[in-house]
Amino acid sequence: DIVMTQSPDSLAVSLGERATINCKSSQSVLYSSNNKNYLAWYQQKSGQPPKLLIYWASTRESGVPDRFSGSGSGTDFTLTISSLQAEDVALYYCQQYYSSPITFGQGTRLEIK
Amino acid sequence: QVQLQESGPGLVKPSETLSLTCTVSGDSIGSYYWTWLRQSPGKGLEWIGYSGNANYNPSLKSRVTISVDKSKNQFSLKMTSVTSADTAVYYCARAPGGGGWFGPWGQGTLVTVSS
Numbered sequence: 001d002i003v004m005t006q007s008p009d010s011l012a013v014s015l016g017e018r019a020t021i022n023c024k025s026s027q028s029v030l031y032s033s034n035n036k037n038y039l040a041w042y043q044q045k046s047g048q049p050p051k052l053l054i055y056w057a058s059t060r061e062s063g064v065p066d067r068f069s070g071s072g073s074g075t076d077f078t079l080t081i082s083s084l085q086a087e088d089v090a091l092y093y094c095q096q097y098y099s100s101p102i103t104f105g106q107g108t109r110l111e112i113k
Numbered sequence: 114q115v116q117l118q119e120s121g122p123g124l125v126k127p128s129e130t131l132s133l134t135c136t137v138s139g140d141s142i143g144s145y146y147w148t149w150l151r152q153s154p155g156k157g158l159e160w161i162g163y164s165g166n167a168n169y170n171p172s173l174k175s176r177v178t179i180s181v182d183k184s185k186n187q188f189s190l191k192m193t194s195v196t197s198a199d200t201a202v203y204y205c206a207r208a209p210g211g212g213g214w215f216g217p218w219g220q221g222t223l224v225t226v227s228s
Contacts, residue, residue, distance in 0.1 A: 101160055
């Protein structure tokens with residue numbers, strides 16, 4: 001199984017500041033034949049199901065604000081929130097879909113400083 | 114706008130079978146793959162399997178069946194021989210693109226395994 005490890009486990013950022021969450025996979029999730037990274041990011045607010053933010057490592061889902069961006073390739077990935085808003089307080093998860101079983105990171109809790 | 118809603122018993126006895134149904138509205142169930150996942154404090158988010166191609170998490174494969182009822186626009190999860198380790202919030206979700214990422218998700222339903 002591919003193990004997904006996120007860092008940090010929790011993060012406190014001031015409103016309007018940048019938030020950065022990292023995700024590392026135990027093996028590459030870059031498929032060489034199409035040069036795509038099989039990685040997604042989700043946001044989960046308290047009492048709600050996860051919500052898809054990004055897939056193919058950097059493609060924003062329709063309706064997701066452009067302050068959310070994904071980057072990285074191979075084994076190292078980053079979710080960046082360019083200017084933190086109060087409504088961004090949540091748990092964030094990365095997920096690989098390169099190989100079965102699909103696996104998730106342990107989550108990063110984002111709070112307001 | 115597609116919406117998903119899980120339904121089924123919230124309490125299941127150990128060794129019995131967990132059965133959940135996901136009702137899809139606003140989309141045709143024949144157009145995509147659909148999936149079940151679960152979330153527990155101890156194990157985080159765990160993918161269970163997809164409809165359509167019998168692709169299941171190997172750790173659960175011997176106990177899980179996911180089936181589709183196109184006439185009702187529903188898909189279902191059956192998990193046999195449950196234990197307390199199967200206590201979790203169970204989610205259904207759409208899997209665009211033949212599998213991979215998941216969205217949207219249902220609200221989730223808590224299933225507790227206890228006698």
